[in-house]
Amino acid sequence: MTVSSERPLPAADPLMQGFWDHARSGRLSVQECIACGSLHFPASPVCPECLSDRQRWTAVSGIGRVESWVEFHHAYWPGLASELPYRVCLVKLREGPLLISNPAGAVEIGDEVEAVFEPITAAISLPKFRRAGRR
């Protein structure tokens, strides 16, 4: 068991690099299969539909719907203890894939939301979701 004392950061994963590259530029992306067009997340070494190796990261609308949310009162990472209680939401993107994220501001199930980006390190911007159409 290794629990980081810091805020959890993305594990170094070459398959996911494209996602974080897009996020740093303020774009939400999912993996797209060049062969069959299916969209999926998180990254897979082959297309989970047609098993093609030909995958790329493609920007999506960033619009989705809140399907659920929870509120953490327990610090599984010491680095997040100061943020308790914090919320985590489940978003179904307009394009299909399901994402876990954090709400930016209050959201309820059924809300239409849009991605916003919060830089947490020089390399990582974390997509979060706020109610769509907000200023």
Added chain:
Amino acid sequence: MESFEGLRDRAAVIGVGHTAYGSFPETDEYGLAAQAFKNALADGGIDKKEIDGLLVCRIPSYARMGQVLGIDPRWTLTLPPHGRMSGIGLIEGALAVATGQARMIALLYSNIGRSRRMNYGGEDASVWDPWGFTSPGASHAMMFRRHMQLYGTTTRQLAEVPVAFRRHAALNPDAVMKKPITIEDHEAARPIVLPLRLFDYCLINDGAVCIILTVPERARDGRKPPVLVSGFGGSDSLRHSSISNFDFDFWHDAVAACGSRAYAMAGVSRTDIDALMCYDNFSPTVLFSLEGLGFCPRGEGGNFVQNGTLSLGGALPTNTDGGHLSNSYMQGWALNVEAVRQLRGECGERQVRDCEVVQYVQATPCSRSIIYSRH
């Protein structure tokens, strides 16, 4: 549907055993498993020399286990330390017996997680870590909030599950948690990942379980009445398992499928079930299981469990040992022991009257159900 009726009653439980449940830092997985093994041999009146199959779960090395027990089996299998492996292991064991690969199989599960301060969350790197999302409980909280929204289920309805199981645990001398709790206690308990609170979470304790399977002919010569493995079925949901322990549809169709397969193989129906042993890592799973198996319509789990349905004396006595929530965190294995004991009629104050058919179910990414019956 495919028919597995030919496998009905082709394996039986001859012996069950477990350790005390609690915190045992002085020993390890092998020490605990050895105690459970000895207890199961004694329970079944079995000579160690008869053991020719070994399955280990949450035990690091099958080889060390065989060395410790002094056995050279002809069939050996290791399963990863996931609760869902209990149903899988019991089915694999029953199939090995039914097909003659082994005649007397010891299934061993051991957990030293409490003494080792095992943290079920944050320990395996996940793509969702950067958003602070981890732990199986959080996935169940995520599902339960959806269930509340879709069907109007309330946390007070959910409370009926841990309250009923705690009542059962009070009648079980082996149970870790016996102090009665009320719906109000549930509602006021420490929040962990809302909407779930402390009493919605399983215990974490050390202990080990051993279940010994054999052919029915041999089981009839055992010390205790034989308990037959009459039916089983499975259905996995792995495509969307990146969010671990989560299913967008509460594993409804998977549980329905594994239940139907088990009923068909056993030649019984839902109405024949005298007691249910339901994998309860978190209390919402019980509602999902009841809906999936069709004990109530989809979304009606909250209404169904109200007014003591799951209690002894209720319409569907469930987890009569107290389950993971109050008896012991033996990840499905102890629930299968309880199924055996209920069918033998050795449960004392918590005995279900005229108990003839007991069902085990696990609503997880690997959903499984097993039907046990008394001959």
